[in-house]
Amino acid sequence: MSQQNFDNRQIIDEIRNRIDIVELISETVSLKKAGSSYKGLCPFHSEKTPSFNVNRERGLYKCFGCGKSGDIFSFLEETQGMTFVEALRELAKLAGVSLPSWKSSDGGKREAILALNESAQKFFSDNLLSKNGNEARAYLGKRGINAEMIEKFGLGLAPTGWDVFYRKAGKSMAPENLKVSGLFREREGGGWYDLFRDRIIFPIQDIHGNIIAFGGREYLEEKGPKYINSPETPVYTKGKTLYAMNLAKEKIKRLSCAVLVEGYTDVILCHKYGFSQVVASLGTALTSDQVALISRLASKVILAYDADSAGQAAAERGIDIVLMRGLDVRVALFEEKDPADLLLSGDESRFVASLDKAEEFIEHRINRLLESAKNPQERAVAAKNLLSSLSSITDSILRSSLIKRIAERFGVSEDALITASNLDSRPIIEKAEIQKIVRGMDTELSLLKLMLEDPELREVGARELRPEDFSKEVRRNVFSAIIEAGRNGESMIGDLGGRVQGIGIDLLAHISNSELPTGDTKKLFSDFTKIVKLQKIDAEINDCTVNLQKESLTINEKVMLTKQLTGLLKEKSLVVNSKKVGEHPV
Numbered sequence: 001m002s003q004q005n006f007d008n009r010q011i012i013d014e015i016r017n018r019i020d021i022v023e024l025i026s027e028t029v030s031l032k033k034a035g036s037s038y039k040g041l042c043p044f045h046s047e048k049t050p051s052f053n054v055n056r057e058r059g060l061y062k063c064f065g066c067g068k069s070g071d072i073f074s075f076l077e078e079t080q081g082m083t084f085v086e087a088l089r090e091l092a093k094l095a096g097v098s099l100p101s102w103k104s105s106d107g108g109k110r111e112a113i114l115a116l117n118e119s120a121q122k123f124f125s126d127n128l129l130s131k132n133g134n135e136a137r138a139y140l141g142k143r144g145i146n147a148e149m150i151e152k153f154g155l156g157l158a159p160t161g162w163d164v165f166y167r168k169a170g171k172s173m174a175p176e177n178l179k180v181s182g183l184f185r186e187r188e189g190g191g192w193y194d195l196f197r198d199r200i201i202f203p204i205q206d207i208h209g210n211i212i213a214f215g216g217r218e219y220l221e222e223k224g225p226k227y228i229n230s231p232e233t234p235v236y237t238k239g240k241t242l243y244a245m246n247l248a249k250e251k252i253k254r255l256s257c258a259v260l261v262e263g264y265t266d267v268i269l270c271h272k273y274g275f276s277q278v279v280a281s282l283g284t285a286l287t288s289d290q291v292a293l294i295s296r297l298a299s300k301v302i303l304a305y306d307a308d309s310a311g312q313a314a315a316e317r318g319i320d321i322v323l324m325r326g327l328d329v330r331v332a333l334f335e336e337k338d339p340a341d342l343l344l345s346g347d348e349s350r351f352v353a354s355l356d357k358a359e360e361f362i363e364h365r366i367n368r369l370l371e372s373a374k375n376p377q378e379r380a381v382a383a384k385n386l387l388s389s390l391s392s393i394t395d396s397i398l399r400s401s402l403i404k405r406i407a408e409r410f411g412v413s414e415d416a417l418i419t420a421s422n423l424d425s426r427p428i429i430e431k432a433e434i435q436k437i438v439r440g441m442d443t444e445l446s447l448l449k450l451m452l453e454d455p456e457l458r459e460v461g462a463r464e465l466r467p468e469d470f471s472k473e474v475r476r477n478v479f480s481a482i483i484e485a486g487r488n489g490e491s492m493i494g495d496l497g498g499r500v501q502g503i504g505i506d507l508l509a510h511i512s513n514s515e516l517p518t519g520d521t522k523k524l525f526s527d528f529t530k531i532v533k534l535q536k537i538d539a540e541i542n543d544c545t546v547n548l549q550k551e552s553l554t555i556n557e558k559v560m561l562t563k564q565l566t567g568l569l570k571e572k573s574l575v576v577n578s579k580k581v582g583e584h585p586v
């Protein structure tokens with residue numbers, strides 16, 4: 001169903017009249033009054049100066065940067081991935097307008113699941129507060145989670161037994177909704193049982209407060225996995241939500257700062273002690289969707305992860321993603337204790353101090369690297385690696401100031417640093433692997449040899465490589481010929497069915513008579529592909545850098561070249577960071 005054939009115009013107008021578009025959009029985008037309208041950073045494209053306008057009187061938004069425009073309905077459709085009907089239902093609920101019942105194409109799936117989740121939350125919560133929940137409440141109490149927090153976060157307890165909740169709520173549901181709700185599992189012999197059994201339940205809410213999923217924690221003894229989470233459902237996509245964002249958004253907006261912690265209990269304790277700008281990324285590593293969610297409300301984010309090394313590693317992984325959105329990233333350090341321990345032991349002031357003293361990301365990274373690098377050689381390598389990890393920064397001014405700082409702190413020259421990070425891609429492949437390249441065969445020829453010999457690698461090559469990846473015309477021709485002959489199921493002999501001529505035939509003969517590289521050929525192929533791609537990108541980066549130094553450039557040409565360079569550096573970091581070839585877009 002679309003807006004056009006939903007004929008009850010009156011209802012739509014009624015909802016439009018009742019809902020303030022500024023208020024609605026403010027839930028997810030920080031808006032400031034500017035003249036007769038409101039302005040903020042566009043949620044549809046990445047920008048640093050606000051060009052996203054919201055007009056309360058007209059009930060419309062428009063971005064002068066990317067051109068997106070619409071009303072309250074399209075806003076939810078676009079930002080929450082809802083259909084028009086889902087947006088209509090959501091907004092009708094918000095406006096307190098009742099909708100006539102009608103048949104819609106999605107069968108009201110979203111609404112059915114949200115309603116089921118709500119009744120599940122109530123069921124689990126009642127159970128926790130009953131005498132069944134004595135032990136669980138004691139467990140939570142020991143971790144500082146009191147009745148007030150249980151209520152605020154809607155915590156619950158899934159009962160012991162295989163299908164207690166199913167018998168209560170699932171039986172009356174349409175089987176197709178049962179399946180996608182994520183709360184039940186199908187028995188092998190038919191029938192259903194509960195996903196969550198005998199676990200403390202943490203409801204996960206979206207930014208509007210809808211219960212979209214659950215996390216369940218073991219508390220009696222370690223019988224199974226410590227945590228079980230809802231699978232993805234029509235209302236829940238992993239990595240798109242931040243735990244407690246619905247409770248934290250106001251304060252995050254007010255402070256223009258979000259604090260990220262690791263788990264449910266960290267969040268709950270922080271809120272208990274008044275730090276309600278705290279959210280968690282729900283166990284998974286921070287995703288770019290989550291960062292986007294924050295960057296619409298705040299300009300700064302503090303990573304307050306556990307003191308152990310896993311926590312630190314998580315902090316560093318998260319940082320690169322955060323930097324891409326141009327956020328001011330800080331890292332809070334906790335010696336010996338994690339945030340929850342600190343608060344539990346009554347050390348609130350130390351928690352506050354840690355947040356206040358949170359190091360700027362780059363400072364944090366430099367300090368850690370300097371700690372471990374003992375001599376000038378190690379420092380040079382560390383500086384170079386750090387710089388290559390910064391190639392995801394798209395702001396060229398920021399990037400060049402960072403290069404300057406890194407050079408100073410590591411005691412190396414800026415020029416040397418830039419040259420090294422741009423041109424030397426080889427260290428990513430171990431020396432031993434390089435030596436496996438057979439005499440007289442460089443990386444490109446080895447790739448061709450492997451493709452010639454192994455049909456499987458031929459297919460990989462067809463997928464991962466392009467003729468342009470090869471440096472010489474004749475090699476490109478041979479590559480294309482191998483792919484084409486392979487595709488037609490022809491044998492790899494002679495001139496490949498006349499596809500190769502002239503010096504191409506000589507090259508083919510040379511390759512055919514060479515030895516096959518030894519070792520894990522799949523791994524070699526993947527490494528060689530990476531090298532070839534990096535060589536090509538490095539050559540382009542080099543051209544770009546040389547051109548940028550020409551004095552005759554106009555401002556426009558400079559901007560174009562800088563853009564091109566930024567793109568290349570980003571592409572390079574994608575290739576460098578891809579675990580195996582195929583993970584990066586080719």
Ligand SMILES: [Zn+2]
Binds near residue numbers: 064
């Ligand atoms: Zn925009």
